[in-house]
Amino acid sequence: xxxxxxxxxxxxxxxxxxxxxxxxxxxxxxxxxxxxxxxxxxxxxxxxxxxxxxxxxxxxxxxxxxxxxxxxxxxxxxxxxxxxxxxxxxxxxxxxxxxxxxxxxxxxxxxxxxxxxxxxxxxxxxxxxxxxxxxxxxxxxxxxxxxxxxxxxxxxxxxxxxxxxxxxxxxxxxxxxxxxxxxxxxxxxxxxxxxxxxxxxxxxxxxxxxxxxxxxxxxxxxxxxxxxxxxxxxxxxxxxxxxxxxxxxxxxxxxxxxxxxxxxxxxxxxxxxxxxxxxxxxxxxxxxxxxxxxxxxxxxxxxxxxxxxxxxxxxxxxxxxxxxxxxxxxxxxxxxxxxxxxxxxxxxxxxxxxxxxxxxxxxxxxxxxxxxxxxxxxxxxxxxxxxxxxxxxxxxxxxxxxxxxxxxxxxxxxxxxxxxxxxxxxxxxxxxxxxxxxxxxxxxxxxxxxxxxxxxxxxxxxxxxxxxxxxxxxxxxxxxxxxxxxxxxxxxxxxxxxxxxxxxxxxxxxxxxxxxxxxxxxxxxxxxxxxxxxxxxxxxxxxxxxxxxxxxxxxxxxxxxxxxxxxxxxxxxxxxxxxxxxxxxxxxxxxxxxxxxxxxxxxxxxxxxxxxxxxxxxxxxxxxxxxxxxxxxxxxxxxxxxxxxxxxxxxxxxxxxxxxxxxxxxxxxxxxxxxxxxxxxxxxxxxxxxxxxxxxxxxxxxxxxxxxxxxxxxxxxxxxxxxxxxxxxxxxxxxxxxxxxxxxxxxxxxxxxxxxxxxxxxxxxxxxxxxxxxxxxxxxxxxxxxxxxxxxxxxxxxxxxxxxxxxxxxxxxxxxxxxxxxxxxxxxxxxxxxxxxxxxxxxxxx
Numbered sequence: 001x002x003x004x005x006x007x008x009x010x011x012x013x014x015x016x017x018x019x020x021x022x023x024x025x026x027x028x029x030x031x032x033x034x035x036x037x038x039x040x041x042x043x044x045x046x047x048x049x050x051x052x053x054x055x056x057x058x059x060x061x062x063x064x065x066x067x068x069x070x071x072x073x074x075x076x077x078x079x080x081x082x083x084x085x086x087x088x089x090x091x092x093x094x095x096x097x098x099x100x101x102x103x104x105x106x107x108x109x110x111x112x113x114x115x116x117x118x119x120x121x122x123x124x125x126x127x128x129x130x131x132x133x134x135x136x137x138x139x140x141x142x143x144x145x146x147x148x149x150x151x152x153x154x155x156x157x158x159x160x161x162x163x164x165x166x167x168x169x170x171x172x173x174x175x176x177x178x179x180x181x182x183x184x185x186x187x188x189x190x191x192x193x194x195x196x197x198x199x200x201x202x203x204x205x206x207x208x209x210x211x212x213x214x215x216x217x218x219x220x221x222x223x224x225x226x227x228x229x230x231x232x233x234x235x236x237x238x239x240x241x242x243x244x245x246x247x248x249x250x251x252x253x254x255x256x257x258x259x260x261x262x263x264x265x266x267x268x269x270x271x272x273x274x275x276x277x278x279x280x281x282x283x284x285x286x287x288x289x290x291x292x293x294x295x296x297x298x299x300x301x302x303x304x305x306x307x308x309x310x311x312x313x314x315x316x317x318x319x320x321x322x323x324x325x326x327x328x329x330x331x332x333x334x335x336x337x338x339x340x341x342x343x344x345x346x347x348x349x350x351x352x353x354x355x356x357x358x359x360x361x362x363x364x365x366x367x368x369x370x371x372x373x374x375x376x377x378x379x380x381x382x383x384x385x386x387x388x389x390x391x392x393x394x395x396x397x398x399x400x401x402x403x404x405x406x407x408x409x410x411x412x413x414x415x416x417x418x419x420x421x422x423x424x425x426x427x428x429x430x431x432x433x434x435x436x437x438x439x440x441x442x443x444x445x446x447x448x449x450x451x452x453x454x455x456x457x458x459x460x461x462x463x464x465x466x467x468x469x470x471x472x473x474x475x476x477x478x479x480x481x482x483x484x485x486x487x488x489x490x491x492x493x494x495x496x497x498x499x500x501x502x503x504x505x506x507x508x509x510x511x512x513x514x515x516x517x518x519x520x521x522x523x524x525x526x527x528x529x530x531x532x533x534x535x536x537x538x539x540x541x542x543x544x545x546x547x548x549x550x551x552x553x554x555x556x557x558x559x560x561x562x563x564x565x566x567x568x569x570x571x572x573x574x575x576x577x578x579x580x581x582x583x584x585x586x587x588x589x590x591x592x593x594x595x596x597x598x599x600x601x602x603x604x605x606x607x608x609x610x611x612x613x614x615x616x617x618x619x620x621x622x623x624x625x626x627x628x629x630x631x632x633x634x635x636x637x638x639x640x641x642x643x644x645x646x647x648x649x650x651x652x653x654x655x656x657x658x659x660x661x662x663x664x665x666x667x668x669x670x671x672x673x674x675x676x677x678x679x680x681x682x683x684x685x686x687x688x689x690x691x692x693x694x695x696x697x698x699x700x701x702x703x704x705x706x707x708x709x710x711x712x713x714x715x716x717x718x719x720x721x722x723x724x725x726x727x728x729x730x731x732x733x734x735x736x737x738x739x740x741x742x743x744x745x746x747x748x749x750x751x752x753x754x755x756x757x758x759x760x761x762x763x764x765x766x767x768x769x770x771x772x773x774x775x776x777x778x779x780x781x782x783x784x785x786x787x788x789x790x791x792x793x794x795x796x797x798x799x800x801x802x803x804x805x806x807x808x809x810x811x812x813x814x815x816x817x818x819x820x821x822x823x824x825x826x827x828x829x830x831x832x833x834x835x836x837x838x839x840x841x842x843x844x845x846x
Contacts, residue, residue: 380407528822581666
């Protein structure tokens with residue numbers, strides 16, 4: 001048999017691999033190599049199991065001769081990846097009337113009857129395919145229960161229970177092989193990521209009963225907590241048990257270590273407990289992983305049945321990887337590679353505890369990760385009032401607008417009916433680190449009536465409690481248990497190792513001093529996008545902006561904007577000082593002006609009163625500024641060309657702040673970014689005015705300063721004409737949110753309504769607003785980069801759309817030779833880790 005690659009005794013040098021015999025078989029071989037007390041085991045390959053499913057039985061005699069004739073056997077599945085599952089293990093094969101008599105003499109009649117009864121019922125259900133309810137009326141244990149179960153089997157099958165060990169074994173093997181090939185099993189493992197043709201191996205192992213005289217039982221042990229990753233002996237042990245009985249919900253399992261709450265394995269079998277700890281530590285060191293040890297104790301002697309990778313949360317995965325590296329078991333680079341950047345989001349925010357009960361109302365688009373609980377409010381004013389009272393609230397809106405930003409700041413979470421991954425609520429939510437779910441169209445939003453109706457008919461009103469889990473996209477009723485963020489020394493260590501490896505810079509998108517401080521805390525290498533329009537929505541500034549909109553002349557607009565100048569200047573001074581000399585890229589005003597005007601009659605009346613104008617004048621102005629498609633209308637550089645006073649004021653505020661901030665701090669070299677450019681002439685027009693403002697400020701202050709002028713590339717034409725545009729600029733930053741929107745002809749705010757259907761049906765591989773499209777948008781980035789650098793080799797290239805925090809998108813930017821990516825502050829650690837993994841993989845040739 002030793003030379004048969006399909007049916008082999010597991011020894012230290014047997015031809016066993018995870019790709020041919022499965023992960024369990026390979027792990028058992030590793031345990032054998034460590035001289036651990038592993039029962040004798042035979043492994044069947046994927047091919048052998050496939051042949052069994054088709055009716056081709058292997059050489060049964062060759063298998064059975066590897067075991068003592070009196071030994072009971074068990075069969076366990078061995079899929080390539082343990083997470084893919086497999087049919088349940090079958091224990092006590094070989095149990096028959098004769099063995100029952102023999103074992104009754106050695107371990108007692110009750111223990112022997114328990115083994116036989118367990119096997120009869122398992123064999124009947126899994127091999128003979130009898131309904132489990134055949135045994136429902138048998139409520140006695142021991143020999144009496146065994147006798148009734150054997151009779152029930154015979155009545156249902158019209159034949160006696162098989163007594164031959166070989167016949168029993170082949171029946172079990174055939175049953176498990178065919179179960180793996182069944183349609184439901186195939187769909188289940190494919191849902192877990194397994195390929196359709198994934199193979200199954202089987203291991204046939206000598207049974208260690210776990211019942212009988214002396215201390216007998218079974219259990220599992222691991223050296224870390226699966227939720228936190230902290231060192232802690234956890235697991236369960238159950239006397240007089242087999243397999244994984246100890247993990248049952250209603251069993252009186254023992255603690256492992258001494259515990260004041262009850263008896264423990266350490267007390268009833270101290271020698272066995274000490275051995276298990278040593279063996280688990282050896283497995284950790286030699287297998288380079290935290291392992292869960294499945295063991296059985298027979299009359300005080302320990303046997304290791306299996307070792308499986310400890311199940312873990314994202315925070316536990318990070319801590320385990322870092323501790324293994326700190327202990328010298330794996331190198332730091334491997335620790336960096338072991339942590340999933342997508343899962344890192346869970347560490348940066350509070351999360352619903354993995355064991356908490358979830359009352360799920362609906363599932364929509366988890367647009368900003370983390371979880372928070374609060375009372376429902378339906379307006380930004382209510383959110384601010386709740387915050388003033390110290391009450392946590394969830395802001396519920398059909399969709400958010402810039403006017404809702406203050407309410408979002410006050411809320412602990414946001415829920416919207418409309419929107420996608422780059423909608424207003426999603427972008428602002430990620431920037432604030434605010435849990436956010438968008439596109440919850442299954443729920444009925446009646447914001448005027450202040451009612452929210454769940455798909456199951458439950459109605460929620462102002463003050464009712466919801467939990468928003470932005471990581472999973474689940475809207476939950478009530479307040480489940482939470483886990484706090486895990487930004488501890490372990491996290492900082494992992495990030496330091498990542499920074500030592502990566503070869504692309506990571507900046508943050510930050511609009512406020514609070515955002516900038518978060519970016520500093522997450523060690524961003526500067527601000528890659530500061531959206532100045534968000535600074536104008538505070539009440540005191542909003543009325544000034546509205547006055548500017550209603551001004552009739554250029555000089556009138558400039559006079560009104562003069563009042564905003566000191567406010568803008570102070571904003572920029574704070575940003576520059578917080579970033580301590582790191583680059584700050586400020587995007588000039590971008591949105592259409594109509595966003596600053598009230599849309600309701602009551603709001604227009606209030607504005608008319610504030611400006612001392614007739615309501616009819618306000619209504620006419622609002623109507624005149626209404627655009628059919630404002631996102632493609634008078635915004636960005638088009639405003640800078642047609643209403644240049646806004647950019648003049650902002651440029652002056654930036655340059656004066658530059659001089660003010662450097663008085664007591666590091667030198668500041670601001671980056672001024674012109675949004676939405678499509679033509680060289682646009683850049684020339686705005687550049688000339690900004691240069692003039694810079695010269696004026698330098699002359700007035702008697703101080704020279706440096707600044708860099710660049711463009712935000714958001715239109716396909718800007719990518720195609722980059723060769724003309726680049727020579728006018730110091731940098732080109734690709735705004736991939738709008739670039740994706742314009743390339744696809746998709747509204748990023750509305751795409752959420754149908755995007756999941758498109759992805760599900762294979763129209764798009766991923767939501768292009770979530771993962772950068774490599775073929776369309778990626779091709780435009782490539783053209784823009786190549787043509788821009790052809791005309792100006794030293795032009796700085798970057799991405800400042802939300803794709804900058806997505807690992808797959810960072811890979812595209814890195815391959816194109818971009819200098820940096822910029823993303824929401826809370827995504828900076830994700831980007832740092834992803835960039836490090838890309839650099840490590842590149843060096844390893846992966």
